[in-house]
Structure formats: C-alpha cells, structure tokens
Amino acid sequence: MSRTKSNKELLEFQNVTATYKKDIGIFDISFTLAAGEMIFLMGPTGAGKSTVLKAVYAAIKIDSGKIIIDNDDLASLSEYKIPGIRQKIGMVFQDFKLLNNRTVLENVALPLRIMGMSTQEIYEKVHNTLSKVGLSSLYNSYPLELSGGEQQRVCIARALVKNPKIILADEPTGNLDPNVSDEILDLLDIFTDSGSAVLMSTHNFPLIKPRKKRFIELSNGRIID
Amino acid sequence: MINKFIFLLQESLNSLIRTKIPTMVSSLAIAVSLLIISVSYCLYIGFQDLTLEFKDRYNIEVFFTDNLNEKQAILEFNSILLMDQIEEGIFINKAEAANIFKNQFDEDIIEILGENPLPFSAVYTISESNRDYKLIQEVKNEIELLSSVDIALYEKDTIIKFDKLIKNIMVFIFAISFFIILVVIFFVSNTILLVIYSKKEDIQTYKLLGATNLFIKIPYLLEGIIHGIIGAIISLVLLFLLYNLIHYFLSPFLNIKNYDFITIILLNFSLGIFLGFLGSSKALSSYIKD
Numbered sequence: 001m002s003r004t005k006s007n008k009e010l011l012e013f014q015n016v017t018a019t020y021k022k023d024i025g026i027f028d029i030s031f032t033l034a035a036g037e038m039i040f041l042m043g044p045t046g047a048g049k050s051t052v053l054k055a056v057y058a059a060i061k062i063d064s065g066k067i068i069i070d071n072d073d074l075a076s077l078s079e080y081k082i083p084g085i086r087q088k089i090g091m092v093f094q095d096f097k098l099l100n101n102r103t104v105l106e107n108v109a110l111p112l113r114i115m116g117m118s119t120q121e122i123y124e125k126v127h128n129t130l131s132k133v134g135l136s137s138l139y140n141s142y143p144l145e146l147s148g149g150e151q152q153r154v155c156i157a158r159a160l161v162k163n164p165k166i167i168l169a170d171e172p173t174g175n176l177d178p179n180v181s182d183e184i185l186d187l188l189d190i191f192t193d194s195g196s197a198v199l200m201s202t203h204n205f206p207l208i209k210p211r212k213k214r215f216i217e218l219s220n221g222r223i224i225d
Numbered sequence: 226m227i228n229k230f231i232f233l234l235q236e237s238l239n240s241l242i243r244t245k246i247p248t249m250v251s252s253l254a255i256a257v258s259l260l261i262i263s264v265s266y267c268l269y270i271g272f273q274d275l276t277l278e279f280k281d282r283y284n285i286e287v288f289f290t291d292n293l294n295e296k297q298a299i300l301e302f303n304s305i306l307l308m309d310q311i312e313e314g315i316f317i318n319k320a321e322a323a324n325i326f327k328n329q330f331d332e333d334i335i336e337i338l339g340e341n342p343l344p345f346s347a348v349y350t351i352s353e354s355n356r357d358y359k360l361i362q363e364v365k366n367e368i369e370l371l372s373s374v375d376i377a378l379y380e381k382d383t384i385i386k387f388d389k390l391i392k393n394i395m396v397f398i399f400a401i402s403f404f405i406i407l408v409v410i411f412f413v414s415n416t417i418l419l420v421i422y423s424k425k426e427d428i429q430t431y432k433l434l435g436a437t438n439l440f441i442k443i444p445y446l447l448e449g450i451i452h453g454i455i456g457a458i459i460s461l462v463l464l465f466l467l468y469n470l471i472h473y474f475l476s477p478f479l480n481i482k483n484y485d486f487i488t489i490i491l492l493n494f495s496l497g498i499f500l501g502f503l504g505s506s507k508a509l510s511s512y513i514k515d
Contacts, residue, residue: 057433080437087435097430101243114436116229158434 008034009068010165010197011056016065018055026051026221028065033166033197038189040208041201043218049201051221053168056199057089058082069166087115090159092188092200094171096151098143098158104130105139108157115162129161133187149180156187167191169200173207181207233440237447244420248452251416255456255500256463258409259493263464265398266492267484276391280356285365285379289345293373295319298345301373305349310364314349322346344375358384406500413504414511417449421512428513442509449505450498457497461490 011033019025026048033039041049054060055067058074067074070088077085098107105126112122130136133153143151152172159167169188173181185207188198202208208215217224241248287305289298295318302316317325322343326334335341351361361379368377421428431441468484 059433083432083435083437083440085435086433091433097426097433099427099430110431111434113229113232114431114434114440116226118228 008036010035010070011199012066012068013052013055014066014068016055016067017063018051018060019063020051020060024221025060025063026055026218029223030065031216031223033199035165035195035197036192038192038198038200038211038213040213040215041199041218042203042205042208042215044203046220047203047218048221049203049218050170052218053170053199053201056166056168057086057091087111087162088164088166090162090164090167092152092155092159092167092169092172094174096143096155098151098154100143103140103142104135104146104154104157107143107154108161111158111162125161126157129157132160132190133157147180148176149183152176152180152184153187156184160191163196165196167196167198167200169198171201171203173202173204178207185211229440230443233443234447237444237451240420240424240444240448241451244423247416247420248448248455251413251449251452251501251504252455252459254409254412254416255453255497256459258405258500259456259460259497260463260467261405262402262496263460263489263493264467265402266489269395269398270484272391272394279387280353281350283351283356283361283379283384285349285351285361285368285377287347287349287368287377288375289347289373290375291344293345295345297373301371302345302347305347305368305371305374308364308367310352310355310360310367312350312352314347317346317348319343319345358388406496409500410504410507413449413452413501414507416452417445417505417508418512420448421445421508438513442513445505445509446502449501449503449508451501452504453497453499453501454494456501457493460493460497464489464493 009032013029013031016029017025017027019027029048029052031039041052043049051060055062055074056069058077062075065075069085072081072085074085099110102110105123108126108129109122112125117125127136127139130139133156135150135153135157138146138150143154146154152175155172159169167188172188173184176184181204188200189211192198287302289301293301298318299316302314305311306314319341322345323334323341326332326343334343351364355361355364358381361384362381365377365379368374428441
C-alpha cells in the first residue's frame with residue numbers, strides 16, 4: 001500500500017474515518033502536512049482533534065481511508081510495525097506523560113534507549129536537546145520538582161531528541177498559563193525551521209491566532225470548510 | 226542490541242530496588258518453596274538408601290524334597306543359582322538346619338526326635354532389578370515348578386506393605402513438590418502483576434514512545450529471574466543452617482548422610498530461576514498481549 005509522495009509531504013490523510021463506536025470518532029478527514037509546516041487542529045472538546053493525532057500514532061484503528069507516513073499506509077500496517085512508526089514520530093502530551101521516578105535526563109533519553117543507541121551517543125544528544133529547550137541545568141531534577149512549563153519542555157525535549165520528521169502535540173499548552181504557552185509554541189515553531197513538521201491540537205484560538213499558521217477546524221469529528 | 230540489553234538489565238535492577246517489598250515477598254515465597262523441595266529431595270535420597278538397605282534383605286527360602294541326598298540337593302541348589310533373577314545364595318545342609326533350629330528354639334531337634342527330619346534348604350538373595358513383590362512372586366512360582374523343590378517362601382506381606390509404602394511416600398513427595406511449584410508460580414505471578422499494575426502508566430508511555438512488547442516484557446522477566454536467584458540464595462543459606470543444626474543435635478544418635486551439595490545447589494538455582502521466569506511470564510501474558 002505504498003505510494004510515492006512529493007518530498008514535501010510528510011503526512012497525508014486521505015478520507016480517513018476512525019470510530020470508537022457509531023457516530024463517535026473522526027469522519028472523512030483529508031489533509032496533508034508538509035515539511036517545515038505547523039498545522040493547528042482547532043475545535044471544542046469532543047471535536048475529534050485528539051482522535052486525529054491518535055490515528056497518526058496508531059492508537060486507534062482506521063475504519064476507512066489512508067494515512068500515509070514515510071510511504072507507509074498506516075491502515076494496512078501490521079501490528080508489529082506500529083512501534084517502528086512511533087519511533088519515527090515525536091509526541092507531546094497535555095499531561096506530559098513523564099516518568100516521575102526518573103530524572104529529566106533519563107526521561108529525555110528514553111526514546112533513544114528504546115532505539116538501542118549507545119550511552120555515549122545518548123548523553124550527547126540529550127544534553128544538546130536540553131540546551132535547545134533551556135533545561136541544561138535541570139538535567140538531574142525529577143519531573144515533580146519542576147513547574148508545569150518546565151515539565152512540558154522536558155516532554156518537548158523527549159520528542160525532539162530523536163530528530164523526528166513529524167511532531168504531534170496534543171493540547172501541549174492545555175495546563176499552562178498564557179506566557180508559558182507562548183514559549184512552548186515558540187519552541188515547536190523553531191523546530192519547523194529545520195524542515196520538520198508539527199501537527200498540534202488546541203482549543204485555544206487566541207493563542208494561535210497571532211501566529212498566522214494554517215489551521216484545520218473540526219466539529220463532531222468532521223472538518224469544517 | 227547489547228546497549229538495549231544492558232539498559233533493560235539496569236531497568237530490572239532499578240525496579241528491584243524501587244519495589245523492595247514485592248521483591249522480598251516474592252523471593253521469600255520462592256525461598257520457602259525451594260527449601261521444602263530441597264528437604265523433600267534430601268528425604269527422598271535418604272529414603273532411597275534406606276530402601277536399598279532394606280531390599281538387600283529380600284530373600285527367598287527354598288526347601289528341597291526329602292528324597293534328595295546332599296549331592297543332589299547341591300546340584301539343584303546350583304541350578305537355581307543360575308537363574309537371572311537370583312543374585313546369590315547359601316546352601317543349608319541338614320546339620321546346619323539343626324543348628325539354626327537350636328539357635329532359634331533353644332532345643333536340639335535330634336535329641337527330641339532321635340533323628341534329623343529337617344530338609345536341605347537354601348536362601349537366595351533376589352537381584353536388584355527384581356526387588357519388587359510382583360517379580361519376587363514370579364521367581365517363587367518358577368522355583369516351585371521344579372520337582373526337587375518342596376516349597377519356596379518369602380516374606381510376602383512385609384514386602385507388599387513395604388513396596389506400597391515406598392510408592393505412597395514417593396507419590397506424596399512428588400505431589401507436594403508439584404503443588405508447591407503451582408502455588409509459588411501463582412504467587413510470583415501475582416506479585417509481578419502488582420508491580421506491573423503499579424507501573425501501568427509508565428508502560429503506556431513506553432508504548433507511545435515506540436517500545437515493542439518484548440522491550441517492555443524483558444525487564445519484568447529478568448525481575449522474575451532475579452527473584453528466583455535471590456530465593457535460591459536464601460533457601461541455600463537456610464538449608465545450610467538446618468543441615469548444621471541437625472548434624473549438631475542428631476549426629477551422636479544418627480548417621481547423617483553427606484549429600485551431593487553440588488546437585489542441591491544446582492537444583493535450587495535452576496528451580497528458582499524457572500519459578501521466577503514462569504511466574505513473571507504468566508503475569509505478563511495476562512497483562513501484555515502479543
């Protein structure tokens with residue numbers, strides 16, 4: 001189910017429908033995400049923003065349509081290949097999903113550990129990434145010793161450390177105050193300069209409006225034109 | 226690959242430190258079971274020696290017919306001695322039989338009766354592979370078919386009872402060991418399951434970051450194996466103390482056997498690792514589907 005795409009398209013949704021149960025889910029979603037692009041998925045709670053992201057990281061089964069990442073169609077991908085797809089994507093979560101009994105360094109190193117990199121290589125990459133997100137001095141702290149904004153930076157560092165082509169961010173500013181939220185968006189924006197792409201869900205329109213980025217508005221699981 | 230393995234080993238060691246109580250409980254459960262199984266094994270070995278000692282006394286007494294003279298009786302004695310099931314034999318002539326009678330009853334049969342009516346006889350020891358009451362009965366029947374033999378006797382009831390007792394004890398030891406193994410697997414499995422449940426959010430994060438099921442499972446499998454190794458060490462220490470205690474108190478009265486300690490050490494480690502691995506595999510199979 002592979003197909004050739006233009007070099008700029010990193011992710012493509014083709015008429016994707018994915019449901020939890022009848023009438024709940026996303027329906028006939030189509031869009032593309034190009035290299036260097038940042039797209040916001042907009043809409044109220046229950047609109048289907050998180051479901052779009054879940055479909056990308058294969059946490060929900062696709063009923064129909066195609067999701068093309070790196071020439072692979074997720075709809076026809078076997079179960080055992082899912083970890084490989086997830087290793088290629090960076091993920092940022094509203095609730096951070098950090099391991100609270102691990103230091104910042106250990107949390108950020110985790111994706112590289114999963115990929116089987118050597119300790120030396122891991123330490124170099126982690127320290128580089130932590131300095132990019134401004135957390136160099138906190139590498140030995142534990143998540144619960146950090147503020148919400150700092151924890152989200154750790155989460156972003158964990159997503160960036162493996163140099164993914166795509167970052168999925170599910171309401172990354174949902175628990176943060178406006179100033180910190182802006183800083184988080186700046187960080188993600190900088191990431192697109194290197195040619196990677198960000199797909200971010202949010203219901204905070206005032207936050208994204210000044211950024212003049214493309215956004216997709218969802219309602220009841222469908223794109224509003 | 227090696228980087229991953231080192232990391233996963235570190236993960237399981239860290240987890241052992243973080244989950245001290247479940248580790249202790251699981252290791253102690255394995256230790257107690259290994260201790261019971263080791264003691265059962267020692268009893269089994271000791272009992273086997275006792276059995277062999279007792280079975281050395283599995284004899285058949287053969288009384289020859291009166292019409293034979295001593296030379297003929299010795300010929301018949303030798304022909305029976307050639308049977309495969311017979312290990313060795315002792316021929317008893319009339320004079321020796323009278324002596325035995327005198328020793329047993331404190332009476333001289335020749336003085337009482339004026340003659341010696343006792344027949345020529347023989348006592349045969351059964352070869353090791355035939356020391357079972359069914360096989361002994363077959364040997365007895367075969368001997369009794371000979372025209373020169375009046376009667377062949379053995380301690381049938383005692384042998385039947387002893388053979389049944391041995392079988393029952395063996396079955397009991399194996400049943401107890403099997404039951405203990407099942408209980409411990411269940412116990413270790415539940416302990417590991419508790420550890421897994423306490424880390425279910427971490428496991429979810431691992432999955433979202435692209436960890437395979439095998440990557441997630443390995444630390445828990447290693448953890449189970451380490452529980453088994455700790456259990457084996459505790460069991461061996463307790464066994465050593467128990468052995469020395471028994472030796473100290475009972476050696477003046479009993480001949481305490483020197484066991485093959487290498488076998489016991491290997492038994493403890495291999496069974497401990499097996500129990501820990503199986504326990505954690507069971508827990509993982511009910512939590513993480515392949």
